Amino acid sequence: MTTAAPSHEAMADPLAGAGHAPATEGRRIARALLRDRGAVLSTVFLGLVVLMAICAPLISAITGHGPNDFDPAAVDTNLGGLPRGSLGGVSADHLFGVEPQNGRDILARIAYGARVSFLIAISATVLTTLLGVVLGLLAGFYQGWVDQVISRIMDFLMAFPALIFMIAILSSLPTGDRSVLLVTVITVFGWPYLARVVRGQTLTLVNREFVEAARASGASTGAIVFKEILPNLRNSLIVMTTLAVPGYIGTEAGLSFLGVGVTPPTPSWGQMISSAVSWYATDPMYFAVPGLFLFLTVLSLTVLGDRIRAASDAGEAS
Amino acid sequence: MARYVAGRLAGLVVLLLLVCVFTYLIFFKLSPDPALMICGKTCTPDRVAQIRASLGLDKPFLTQLGDYLSGLVVGRDYGSGPNLVRCPAPCLGYSFQSSQSVTQMIVDRLPVSATVAVGAAVLWLIIGIAAGLLSAVKEGSWWDRTAMGLALGGASIPNYVLALTLQYVLVVKLQILPFPSAVPFSEDPLLWFQSYLMPWLVLATGYACLYARLTRANVIDTLAQNFMRTARSKGLSPALTMRRHALRPALTPIVTIFGMDFAALLGGALITETVFGLNGIGKMAADSIAKNDQPVIMAVTLLAAFFVMAGNVVVDLLYTGLDPRVRVS
Numbered sequence: 001m002t003t004a005a006p007s008h009e010a011m012a013d014p015l016a017g018a019g020h021a022p023a024t025e026g027r028r029i030a031r032a033l034l035r036d037r038g039a040v041l042s043t044v045f046l047g048l049v050v051l052m053a054i055c056a057p058l059i060s061a062i063t064g065h066g067p068n069d070f071d072p073a074a075v076d077t078n079l080g081g082l083p084r085g086s087l088g089g090v091s092a093d094h095l096f097g098v099e100p101q102n103g104r105d106i107l108a109r110i111a112y113g114a115r116v117s118f119l120i121a122i123s124a125t126v127l128t129t130l131l132g133v134v135l136g137l138l139a140g141f142y143q144g145w146v147d148q149v150i151s152r153i154m155d156f157l158m159a160f161p162a163l164i165f166m167i168a169i170l171s172s173l174p175t176g177d178r179s180v181l182l183v184t185v186i187t188v189f190g191w192p193y194l195a196r197v198v199r200g201q202t203l204t205l206v207n208r209e210f211v212e213a214a215r216a217s218g219a220s221t222g223a224i225v226f227k228e229i230l231p232n233l234r235n236s237l238i239v240m241t242t243l244a245v246p247g248y249i250g251t252e253a254g255l256s257f258l259g260v261g262v263t264p265p266t267p268s269w270g271q272m273i274s275s276a277v278s279w280y281a282t283d284p285m286y287f288a289v290p291g292l293f294l295f296l297t298v299l300s301l302t303v304l305g306d307r308i309r310a311a312s313d314a315g316e317a318s
Numbered sequence: 319m320a321r322y323v324a325g326r327l328a329g330l331v332v333l334l335l336l337v338c339v340f341t342y343l344i345f346f347k348l349s350p351d352p353a354l355m356i357c358g359k360t361c362t363p364d365r366v367a368q369i370r371a372s373l374g375l376d377k378p379f380l381t382q383l384g385d386y387l388s389g390l391v392v393g394r395d396y397g398s399g400p401n402l403v404r405c406p407a408p409c410l411g412y413s414f415q416s417s418q419s420v421t422q423m424i425v426d427r428l429p430v431s432a433t434v435a436v437g438a439a440v441l442w443l444i445i446g447i448a449a450g451l452l453s454a455v456k457e458g459s460w461w462d463r464t465a466m467g468l469a470l471g472g473a474s475i476p477n478y479v480l481a482l483t484l485q486y487v488l489v490v491k492l493q494i495l496p497f498p499s500a501v502p503f504s505e506d507p508l509l510w511f512q513s514y515l516m517p518w519l520v521l522a523t524g525y526a527c528l529y530a531r532l533t534r535a536n537v538i539d540t541l542a543q544n545f546m547r548t549a550r551s552k553g554l555s556p557a558l559t560m561r562r563h564a565l566r567p568a569l570t571p572i573v574t575i576f577g578m579d580f581a582a583l584l585g586g587a588l589i590t591e592t593v594f595g596l597n598g599i600g601k602m603a604a605d606s607i608a609k610n611d612q613p614v615i616m617a618v619t620l621l622a623a624f625f626v627m628a629g630n631v632v633v634d635l636l637y638t639g640l641d642p643r644v645r646v647s
Contacts, residue, residue: 038467159333159630161585161622164603168615169344171607250476254589257478258604273479277593280482281490291479299474306470 025235025312032311039307042300049297053114065105067112068265083283096289100279106272106289113267113290117297120179120262121248124186129241131187132194133233137225139195140202147199154192162189163254170260178262182255186248194240198233205229235312242305246298253294269294326631335387337623342383345612373414386411386616410620411613413606420617423602429502431598434591435583437514438521443576446526447569450533455560457538465530472527481520481593488516498594517590525579532572540568570640574633581629585622 096106139150253270255261262268276287353369389409410420453462498513586600606614
């Protein structure tokens, strides 16, 4: 990926050039996204899910069902605790139906589960991005032994069978705050994928004319990194982070699905799907609702990331 | 070339050693005491000490690690006197749960994981590359937009959601397929095929979507290169330029990624095997983690790391053969 756009402006005015280019670039990408039906639909859906997550207590207050409130009236004990009514107990009272056996409201659990999933995915994204950018920049900027050390650590972490290892660590750790543990484990194994790209781009950027010009005109190391190199990494960082969020939502759900993620009674989408496994034949709605939410959320974020990449690539090509 | 290979192999051994030490350290330091778990509820301190001694857990950490490593290379002896048990060369210890040799457990389960991985790989390579090629050739067409839209969707379905959906539709509702069971091919070829079909489909979906997008992007990139213009301008037919000039540079990067993906799958498709109840390496990993069966967890982690790293080396060597631009001196 080349970063051709800001370079001619930077040549004319090395310090200010890179600063104002991304502003118009951002507006251009936003305009391209607004014209794209897939991107707009994805944004609307994500907005709704985020709104639902934020308003989870409000939803519970309106429906009168908390995420952990049992509703014995909604399930039929004669049928082994299957929800009463069709489609997994969907009714005006329980919009998405109830869980078999204990009758917990699925809408409330989806809303509270969204909070957990998003919180973990976004924290992990912020942390991996921070670590990835800092270490990738260090390796690419200073090169030499700094690069050697950081690159070897990245090789080591990327050679690890991350999923098996994450599960093994999570299952052997004492039950502390699972969310914090999940974020930590995802971050430790996640940052090299971002750092590798940042390092590669920094390596090509430090030798570009506008960086040389800045250096020749006496700019400090900090100024070069923050005003010349970082603005040029912006597009790929935006793309990588939008694509990282759905990845981490999937990882969290997968780990919770395997029983090492968020512990009950805290709801999470993956954990809901996991507990639905033994019911899938008799109560398919129980896994269909969280499964659909998980699928659509990951899809929306992926579509959005993909369209942002297409828009920023188109800008570079022109 | 020989020096390059030797260097890569040495690097592989060093990395494996590091993974080994790191994994051992984590389980040694963090895991709950396996002796307490084996001992159960009616347990005396003496009995715990006895179990710890018989498992070798009373020794200092470095001695344990040393024993484990030498067991891998030359084998080791367990117990003493008349109860002496010899564990031959690639010795990975004995399961705390079933007392079986871990090496034997892996040998028994590897065929299942390999069957899952090979079948899925065949499916996703054929579907992914064919769809990607067609999309690249007909860029911007109705086919291209549909296929790439589907590819985004398919790559977004978590595989356990897909697995449960397929199982519900195909097994419970339509009753086209039986519940998967890992029957050997020689026993009942039809049941074998029916059993593995869903795991193959589930694993192949995500990869096929990725490979389709990747193939499309690579082929479009290659078609825009100067040497392609030269090939066309000297009068070669479009089909021939595609076959002779475009495919090789477009598909070599796919070889790299395929090697890594396939190697990772050999180490066990954890979620897919667990959902379908197939007794492969992945399910063994999940079970051993649930029961805190440390020797098995260690072995599975090492095996998976070995496959990933070996895959990495094989891919790099293949690459030098496929792409003359990166020949090593």
